[in-house]
Amino acid sequence: METLTIVMIALFVLFALIVMRIPIALALLAAGVTGLFFLRDADYSLETAAHIAFDTPARYVLIVIPLFIAMGIFAKHGTFAQDAFDMAGRLLRKVRGGLAMATVLTCAGFAAVSGSSVATVASIGPLAIREMRRNGYSVTLAAGVVGAAGTLGVLIPPSVVLVLYGIVSGESIGALLIAGIIPGILSAFMYFVAIYFWGFGNSALFVSEKEAQIAAAEEPPLPRRQKLGWTVGAYTLARILSLMTVVVGGIYTGIVTATEAAGLGAIVAFIFFLIDTVRGREGFWRPFRQATLESISLSSMVFALLVGAAVFTFFLVLAGVPAMLTTWVTGLAVPDVLIVVIILLAFIPLGMFLDPISMLLIAVPLVHPIVTGMGYDGIWFAILVVKLIEIGLITPPFGMNAFVVAGASRHVTVEQSFIGIMRFLPVDLLTVALLFMFPPLILWLPNLMM
Incomplete structure (x- = not known):
């Protein structure tokens, strides 16, 4: 045959x-x-x-995955989401669209301590949507902000998706994590700008007395213990800075490897989780048990995907598919830059049907060697791919974040979630275009580190 x-x-x-x-x-x-x-x-x-x-599971470098997952799960089960949203709301309460911007800022902060898009949406969504609706924000806008800003979890380090990309492609995991910083900040800034200017053109998105009345009748106000002061705000900021210093700072300076940084980050996250449980009323063992089981479950799923992808990739390599594809693509009579654009755009329809990790494990072993073989920087291409994976998380019909938003808030339907998220699709595409046209936005920090 x-x-x-x-x-x-x-x-x-x-x-x-x-x-x-x-x-x-x-x-x-x-x-x-x-x-x-x-x-x-x-x-x-x-x-x-x-x-x-x-x-495959016995590879030492893979220990970084359960450690980063544990770090994110400990942050999710602590009080970080509530504290961070309160602090961001205080900082931006006088700005047009301030609560929506506070949601973006909170998602960016949570992404910096979790590395997971789904965990970001599930943790921030219920709190942020409830408060935005109670303040007169359109339910579609509230859902859209959470769903779109939640995608920052796969770009801002520590990102599990970037770690997996490094494992699959052979690129430096540390360089990939550092390369995600500026694109992550740029993405959040673009959301800020879009929200601010939408306030001028359609005030009904931000000031709807009808929506506020409906939300007030459907959902009670936040408990008094969640209306936190500046002391807890400083504690929240300390958590973010501590984890970023340990993980990002450690990798950037070369003091620790990515694996060691993941271990230190998990320890620091556990310490803050312990403090949160002491401050709370649930006690320690119940949230610890939930966090442990969730970490084990998610890590098992990722490792199962890695094993399946490794077998499939081995077959493709043995069959000579990557070499055949590379020969065919490089032989096309079109500019190399057009080939890269076509490859990148192909991730959008893939994202409509596959989850981010599956998409990465199936497609990257095939397309990464092609692009790097044409002379393009692998780190630059990786960040663009991850950014397009973000877009896949919000693209119908199977945009995962839209379903997570609807599941996290019982008063938001999937249709409303998609309508709100689609507002942010042009913003994300513009961000991809900027990163594509200006590679230093991605490569500046990794080059300094190297």
Whole structure:
């Protein structure tokens, strides 16, 4: 059987299983084993899958994933979201669209201590949407701000997606994390500008007495213990700065590796989690148990995806697919920059149907060697890919963040969530264009670090 036919069979198996709602990890594993079976034989395919299933999780560098996940989960189960939103609201309360900007700022701060988009939306969403609606903000705008700003969790370090990108592509994990800082700040700034100017053109988005009355009837005000003063605001700022100093500062200065920084960050996050539980009323063991189980569950899912992707990638390499693609693409009679643009734009429809990690594990092993083979910087391309993965998180019909927003706030529908998030899509595309046209926005900090 010809190699191309075998590759088509494996791809058919992969997409058929995805359509059947089989977990992506199992779909990748099954497709890889099927391809290896037709390339060699049954014994070879099963033995290879068994070896990869043992060797992949045993790689030392992968310890960074559960450590970063634990850091984010401890932040989620503490009081960080409430404290950070209160502080940001106080700082921006007199600015047009201040609560929406405070939500963006809070999501950026939470992203800096969690590294997860879903955790950011789930933690900030209920609090921010409730307060924005009670202050007269449109429910679609409130949902859109949370869903769009939540995507900062996959760009601002410590980002689990950037870590996985480094593992899959071979790029420096430390350089990737540092490279996400300026694009993350730029993304948040672009949201700020958009919110501010929307206030001039459509005041009903920010001042709706009807919405405020509906929200006041549906949801009670925040408990008094959550109306925090400047002392707790300073404590919240100390948490952000401490974790960023340990993780980002440690990697940037070269004092610690990315793996060591993840371990230190998890320890610092646990200390703050311990302080939060002492301040709260639930006690320690119940939130600790929830955080531990959630960390284990999420880490297991990521490792399962890594094993499935490793088997599928091994099959593709053995079949010579990356080499064939590289030869074909570089032989096209079009400018290289147009090829890169087409590759990047392809991530938008992918994001409509796949979650970020699955998209990264399937596509990056194929396209990253092509782009770097044409002479483009791998770090620059990686940040652009991750930014487009962000856009996939908010793109219908399966934009994950829209569903998480609707699930986190019982008074927001999926339709309202998508309507609000779509306001931010042009803003994100403009940010991608700026990062594409001005590579120093991405490469300046990593080059200084190196």
